[in-house]
Amino acid sequence: MTIALDGLLLAIALAAYVLGALALMLFFFARQPIYRTLGAPLAIAGCVAQFVQLAVRFETTHVWPLLNLYGSLSLFSAMSVAIFIVFAYRYNLWFAGGFVLALAAIFLAYGVTWNEGTMPPVPSLQSYWAKIHVPIVVSSYAAFLVAFVFSCIYLLKFYAQRAGGAASGWLESLPALPQLDVIIYRAVAIGLPLISVGIITGAMWAHEAWGAYWQWDPKETAALFSWIVYLGYMHLHTRHAWRGLRTSWVSVIGFLSIIFCYLGVNIWISGLHSYKV
Amino acid sequence: MKAATRLYDDFVLTFGNVLFAVCLFVVWGVLTLIGVVVDQGQSPDQYVQTYAAPIARAILRLQFDNVYHSPWYVGIVGLILLSLAVCTFKRVIPARLPPLRPVKIDKMPLHDEFEIEGSESTVQTRLTSFFTTGGWRLRKRTIDGAEWSFADKHDWARRGVLVAHAGFVIIAAGTTLYWALGFSGEFGVGDGQAVRVARTGAVMRLNNFTYRIAPTQTKSGIVYQPIDYVSRVTVSGRDGVARNMTVRVNHPIDVDGTLYYQSSYGFGLRFLLEHNRHPDATVGGRTLLEGDSFDVPGTNRTVLYERFIPTVDRSNGMPTADPRVNDPAVALAVTQGGVPVGETMLPLRGSMDLGDGWRATPERYVLYSGFQYRHDPGVPLVGIGAFVLLAGLVISFYFLPARLYVQVDDLGNDRCRIGVAATTVKGYDVFASEFARLMVGLKVSTA
Numbered sequence: 124m125t126i127a128l129d130g131l132l133l134a135i136a137l138a139a140y141v142l143g144a145l146a147l148m149l150f151f152f153a154r155q156p157i158y159r160t161l162g163a164p165l166a167i168a169g170c171v172a173q174f175v176q177l178a179v180r181f182e183t184t185h186v187w188p189l190l191n192l193y194g195s196l197s198l199f200s201a202m203s204v205a206i207f208i209v210f211a212y213r214y215n216l217w218f219a220g221g222f223v224l225a226l227a228a229i230f231l232a233y234g235v236t237w238n239e240g241t242m243p244p245v246p247s248l249q250s251y252w253a254k255i256h257v258p259i260v261v262s263s264y265a266a267f268l269v270a271f272v273f274s275c276i277y278l279l280k281f282y283a284q285r286a287g288g289a290a291s292g293w294l295e296s297l298p299a300l301p302q303l304d305v306i307i308y309r310a311v312a313i314g315l316p317l318i319s320v321g322i323i324t325g326a327m328w329a330h331e332a333w334g335a336y337w338q339w340d341p342k343e344t345a346a347l348f349s350w351i352v353y354l355g356y357m358h359l360h361t362r363h364a365w366r367g368l369r370t371s372w373v374s375v376i377g378f379l380s381i382i383f384c385y386l387g388v389n390i391w392i393s394g395l396h397s398y399k400v
Numbered sequence: 401m402k403a404a405t406r407l408y409d410d411f412v413l414t415f416g417n418v419l420f421a422v423c424l425f426v427v428w429g430v431l432t433l434i435g436v437v438v439d440q441g442q443s444p445d446q447y448v449q450t451y452a453a454p455i456a457r458a459i460l461r462l463q464f465d466n467v468y469h470s471p472w473y474v475g476i477v478g479l480i481l482l483s484l485a486v487c488t489f490k491r492v493i494p495a496r497l498p499p500l501r502p503v504k505i506d507k508m509p510l511h512d513e514f515e516i517e518g519s520e521s522t523v524q525t526r527l528t529s530f531f532t533t534g535g536w537r538l539r540k541r542t543i544d545g546a547e548w549s550f551a552d553k554h555d556w557a558r559r560g561v562l563v564a565h566a567g568f569v570i571i572a573a574g575t576t577l578y579w580a581l582g583f584s585g586e587f588g589v590g591d592g593q594a595v596r597v598a599r600t601g602a603v604m605r606l607n608n609f610t611y612r613i614a615p616t617q618t619k620s621g622i623v624y625q626p627i628d629y630v631s632r633v634t635v636s637g638r639d640g641v642a643r644n645m646t647v648r649v650n651h652p653i654d655v656d657g658t659l660y661y662q663s664s665y666g667f668g669l670r671f672l673l674e675h676n677r678h679p680d681a682t683v684g685g686r687t688l689l690e691g692d693s694f695d696v697p698g699t700n701r702t703v704l705y706e707r708f709i710p711t712v713d714r715s716n717g718m719p720t721a722d723p724r725v726n727d728p729a730v731a732l733a734v735t736q737g738g739v740p741v742g743e744t745m746l747p748l749r750g751s752m753d754l755g756d757g758w759r760a761t762p763e764r765y766v767l768y769s770g771f772q773y774r775h776d777p778g779v780p781l782v783g784i785g786a787f788v789l790l791a792g793l794v795i796s797f798y799f800l801p802a803r804l805y806v807q808v809d810d811l812g813n814d815r816c817r818i819g820v821a822a823t824t825v826k827g828y829d830v831f832a833s834e835f836a837r838l839m840v841g842l843k844v845s846t847a
Contacts, residue, residue: 214833239618242625246649246662249628301829308830312797319793323786332650334661334772335584336782337575339468341436348436351429355422357796362418363827388436 129183132176133235139169140204140228148221152293159217166204166224173201173231184241189257190248192389196234198258199385200227202265206313210269214306218297222272252328260321260346264381266314267353270307271378274371277303281368304367307374308360315353322346341392345384352377415486424483428476435467481572484565492561495825497803500550502543505807508821509828512839515817516846520810523818524549526846527806534841536804549806557799558825564792570785577778584774590668590687590766597773602655605634607644609769611665613724624723629662631769647771657775664770666690667708669730672761680758687766696758701741703760706731709745719745730762800834801825818846 143165150158177197180188188194207223210216244253280297297303325343326336337343356373359365414420438459439446447456447465463470505511516523527549531538536551589595594605612627631647637656645653652661668687671694673680683694693704709729711722719729728748734741746752751761802824809817820839824831 239620239623240616242616242618242623243614243627245626246629250650302832305829305832316790316793316797319786319790323790326786327783330779331652332661334652334659334663334774335776336779339435339440344432344436344468348429348432351425351432355425355429358418358422358425361826365419366827392436 129176129179132172132179133231136169136172136176136201137228137231139165139172140200140224140231143169144221144224144228146221147217147219147224151218151221154218154293154296159220162220162224163208163211163217166208166220169224169227170201170204170208173197173204177201180241186241186244187248187253187257189261190244190253191237191239191242192386193234193238195257195261196230196237198261199264199268200231200234202262203227203230203268206262206265206269206310207272210306210310214309216273216298216306219272219276222275223269226268226272247332250328250332252324252331256321256324256328259317259324263314263317263321264385266310266317267349267374267378267381270310270314270374273303273307273310274374274378277307277367277371278375281371300367304370307371311353311356311374311377315350315357318346318350318353322350341388342384345380345388349377349380349384352380412486412490415483416490418487418491421480421483421487424476424480428480431467431470431473431476434464435473438464438467440468441466477572481569484568488562488565492565495558497552497555497558497801497825498823500539500541500548502546502548502807503805503821505805505819505821508805508823510823510831510835511819511821512835513817513819514839514843515811515815516843517815518846519814520808520816523808523816523846527808527818527842530842530845531804531806534838546807549804549808551804551806552802554799554801556801557795558801560792560795560797560799562792563795564789567785567787567789567792570788571782572785574778574781574783574785577781578776582774582776582778584772584776586663586770586772588664588666588668588689588768588770590768592766593687593768597658600656600658600773600775601638602658603636604660604771606769607632607634609665609767611723613722615722622721624721626723629665629769631662631771635660647769657777658773659775661772661774662769663772666768666770667710667725667728668766668768669705669708670763670766671703671705672763674759674761676757677759687768689768696754696756696760699754699756699758700737701754701758702735703754704733704735705762706733706743708765712745712747717745725765728765732760732762800831802831802834804838818842 143162146158146162146165149155150162177188177194180194189198203223204227207216207220211220276297277300280294280303281300283294284300298306322343325346329338329343330336352373356370356377359370359373439450442465444456444460444465447459450456451459459465463472467473505513518526524547528538531549531551536553537555539550539552541548541550583599585597585599587595587597589604589606591606591609594603596603609629609631611629614625614627616623616625629649632644633647633653634642634644635653635655636642647653647660647662649662652659666689668689670687671683673683673694673696675697680697682697686694688694688705690705690707693702695702707730709719709731710724711720711726712718712729713720714727730746730748731743732746732752733743734754744752746762748762748765751759753759802822805821805823807819809819811817820842822828822831822835
């Protein structure tokens with residue numbers, strides 16, 4: 124019964140994201156309010172379904188659901204949508220929702236392929252830090268995903284304008300480049316403190332579990348690399364001349380580094396975090 | 401003297417430049433990434449086998465096999481600290497909002513003007529009330545006969561970058577403290593045995609080690625998931641008092657300021673070595689850990705105890721993934737004069753002919769527990785630094801120092817025009833939406 128509920132909620136979330144992505148994609152190009160009216164509730168419904176699904180999994184298995192790639196990717200897509208919804212309501216940014224929901228659906232679907240069922244956690248994961256460190260780190264990744272989407276939109280608009288073909292209505296209806304830059308900055312300003320807290324709590328956990336707060340494990344160093352990239356972003360953003368185009372590219376590189384840190388290191392490079400798969 | 405001054409100025413100009421700091425970040429990032437991609441701490445042969453010869457040579461010559469402790473890495477972190485210090489003193493500390501002086505409101509990128517009813521004094525009173533209740537620090541000045549109001553918010557927050565930089569320096573100091581005064585190591589101890597840790601003088605006796613495995617059915621088959629590793633030990637520290645303690649993963653024990661962690665476990669092995677059916681004392685009483693070896697007396701043969709195999713599949717004689725001890729076997733390798741001559745998997749209590757009348761028998765196994773120990777006096781400093789760094793980031797990102805320039809013009813007939821312009825230490829765009837909301841609020845409250 125509960126397993127069926129788990130699967131049902133997952134299916135609802137995936138369907139909501141796919142349909143919501145289609146609706147908001149249409150809103151991006153056509154700017155008909157009806158598409159936003161359709162897409163926004165679907166985004167919220169998918170996000171709620173995901174959080175309920177994670178809660179149901181925890182309630183039925185009594186195993187913290189974020190201890191494997193399936194669980195953490197579920198939270199990653201749910202948090203990406205949640206952060207985007209907050210941004211969309213606060214700054215009226217539903218036009219970008221199609222891209223965020225499409226990425227959320229892709230990551231969620233990919234996560235399902237790693238679902239091996241419920242396994243008891245290995246000793247090093249049996250810690251209260253799992254309930255602190257993992258959600259914080261995954262939330263930072265989600266904030267960077269939102270920044271990445273707006274960076275891509277910034278770059279799209281910038282290069283389209285520069286090519287001189289900027290007259291199309293959908294492009295003109297996007298916020299001005301400086302406004303897009305501020306949105307990216309705000310998303311990174313959520314992600315950077317979160318990944319900093321994530322690295323710090325990870326270090327505290329490592330101190331308890333492995334005997335050293337920093338072991339130069341590939342996962343740690345990949346996270347450090349991403350942190351350095353976003354630190355570079357913030358420093359460049361202090362310079363007016365570098366704000367906008369260059370910082371948007373740095374944000375794109377930053378998100379690629381996050382994906383490498385999140386998936387690449389877990390899957391391809393063995394280290395102390397290998398059990399997470 | 402002039403040359404020295406010029407050199408100093410160039411140094412300050414370079415190291416105080418944000419773009420130079422970003423260049424250092426790029427190098428730091430690239431070196432960090434090299435350490436992620438290139439397996440660290442392997443033997444030179446490993447790199448030669450893994451990479452093409454020129455790349456393997458480059459990895460070894462440039463110390464990319466241990467990049468995080470290479471001069472490049474330590475050097476770049478040092479340069480970043482230097483740049484951070486210069487930036488802090490030359491840019492961060494002197495940075496402040498502009499002095500209180502009149503501005504041309506309509507020339508400022510962020511500005512708004514509107515007319516309202518009321519005398520100038522009434523409007524001024526409403527303005528004062530609006531800004532002070534909104535948490536703005538209001539200062540009034542009469543400049544060139546005109547009355548100006550300057551409203552500042554979060555002026556203190558320009559210290560956020562300074563706080564973040566200080567946090568980074570404190571973390572660096574904490575890690576340096578470990579390099580200078582800290583130490584770490586590891587050891588294995590078998591059930592019923594005791595080990596004296598030379599560095600601390602502590603004596604640890606392993607009373608009992610247990611591990612728990614849960615065979616779990618997954619979609620890809622059975623996974624033997626480890627659930628718990630527990631070492632029950634008796635430890636004597638500096639005071640010589642023996643204490644019974646339990647060490648498990650995520651629960652280290654503290655003995656005289658040094659932490660001991662459960663890090664691994666394994667199977668020690670007792671061998672019976674015989675020569676022409678007579679027991680030989682060469683390995684008698686010795687427990688070999690995985691990776692240990694012993695020499696066969698009178699020959700140049702060496703027997704290496706590679707690893708313990710807890711369960712062998714009876715149907716095909718191959719090792720299984722089950723880490724619980726059911727049908728155990730032992731993987732052994734024999735070398736002659738350093739040259740491998742053979743490998744074998746021997747059932748426990750099975751014997752192996754080593755030639756010249758020698759025969760080895762793995763008689764029984766002993767569980768051993770692996771511990772790591774670490775004394776790190778820098779941990780509190782690193783913790784404080786992390787907290788300070790985080791506080792600096794939060795202050796920098798979420799508290800924006802801003803200034804409003806407010807002018808009230810009396811238009812006569814009980815009407816006034818209010819002009820407001822804004823500036824921040826981070827430009828105008830980042831404050832645009834808040835400024836728009838502020839103006840809406842101002843129009844409502846002064847109407």
